[in-house]
Amino acid sequence: MQRFWKILGLGLCGGLGTTTGWAEIRETSVWWLPRNVSNFGHEIDFIFYVILWLTGITAVLVFGTMIYFIVKYRHRAGVGAIHSHGNNTLEVVWTTIPVFIFLALAIYGNEMWARMRMETPPADALQVAVVGEQFGWNLRYPGPDGKLAKMDATKVNKDNPFGIDPNDPDGKDDFTTYNDMVIPVGKAVRLHLSSKDVIHSFYVPEFRLYQDMVPGRVYDFVWFKTDATGQFQLACNQLCGQGHYKMFGKLGVVPTEEYETWAKGKAPAPAVTATPSSTPQNVAVVNR
Numbered sequence: 001m002q003r004f005w006k007i008l009g010l011g012l013c014g015g016l017g018t019t020t021g022w023a024e025i026r027e028t029s030v031w032w033l034p035r036n037v038s039n040f041g042h043e044i045d046f047i048f049y050v051i052l053w054l055t056g057i058t059a060v061l062v063f064g065t066m067i068y069f070i071v072k073y074r075h076r077a078g079v080g081a082i083h084s085h086g087n088n089t090l091e092v093v094w095t096t097i098p099v100f101i102f103l104a105l106a107i108y109g110n111e112m113w114a115r116m117r118m119e120t121p122p123a124d125a126l127q128v129a130v131v132g133e134q135f136g137w138n139l140r141y142p143g144p145d146g147k148l149a150k151m152d153a154t155k156v157n158k159d160n161p162f163g164i165d166p167n168d169p170d171g172k173d174d175f176t177t178y179n180d181m182v183i184p185v186g187k188a189v190r191l192h193l194s195s196k197d198v199i200h201s202f203y204v205p206e207f208r209l210y211q212d213m214v215p216g217r218v219y220d221f222v223w224f225k226t227d228a229t230g231q232f233q234l235a236c237n238q239l240c241g242q243g244h245y246k247m248f249g250k251l252g253v254v255p256t257e258e259y260e261t262w263a264k265g266k267a268p269a270p271a272v273t274a275t276p277s278s279t280p281q282n283v284a285v286v287n288r
């Protein structure tokens with residue numbers, strides 16, 4: 001039995017230790033929403049608080065009334081039960097009000113979703129390709145020409161995570177990174193999301209952004225703008241295998257000049273990139 005408590009204690013200490021370790025990475029309290037730095041995040045937070053207040057007030061009113069009636073009409077010797085057939089006016093009122101609230105939330109939410117995912121991203125947006133793999137992030141940035149090589153999900157394989165045509169002129173000056181994403185603050189960023197193996201999910205809580213990445217597809221409709229700098233974590237939000245817990249990359253939102261210096265320091269990617277970096281570069285595309 002003593003052994004049981006010892007193991008439990010060790011386990012708990014280990015768990016808490018890990019929690020503290022992670023808390024250092026997170027800038028703000030782990031008990032509430034992380035700070036938001038993206039344009040759409042403000043509206044998402046707004047609707048979150050509206051729903052929280054609506055449901056919170058409703059819960060207090062409903063449970064308060066229920067407890068009041070439970071106490072008021074508790075069993076007492078000699079007091080008979082009262083038979084009620086309900087009140088039609090009350091029924092109509094408490095059905096109509098929620099109907100309008102739900103309709104308003106649905107219309108507002110739908111309109112917000114359409115703006116986030118269905119509007120064409122600004123033409124001058126920075127294009128970044130992000131391809132998930134077990135267990136890390138491949139990123140591809142446009143070089144000085146500002147153009148990213150065209151991605152073709154059917155061409156994705158182990159040595160060609162971005163599914164590009166090695167002869168694509170737009171890709172000659174692209175550069176790649178692994179688990180290291182840097183973006184300039186205030187600039188629109190358009191993502192081209194895909195996966196090499198299983199379903200992963202691009203997730204940055206501080207951007208209020210999360211989008212699944214599906215093998216065989218390239219999703220290019222996700223875009224956002226940031227309004228503050230900071231160091232964040234790019235986490236995978238799909239249980240994608242045994243190493244899922246360690247699938248995270250560094251994500252820095254930095255001033256434009258700092259981004260440009262960082263990008264200039266990166267060498268163009270080889271025609272076809274193999275990752276992680278330990279594997280030889282410039283390998284030919286092999287048909288599998």
Ligand SMILES: [Cu+2]
Pocket residue numbers: 132133135199200201236237238239240244247
């Ligand atoms: Cu993953």
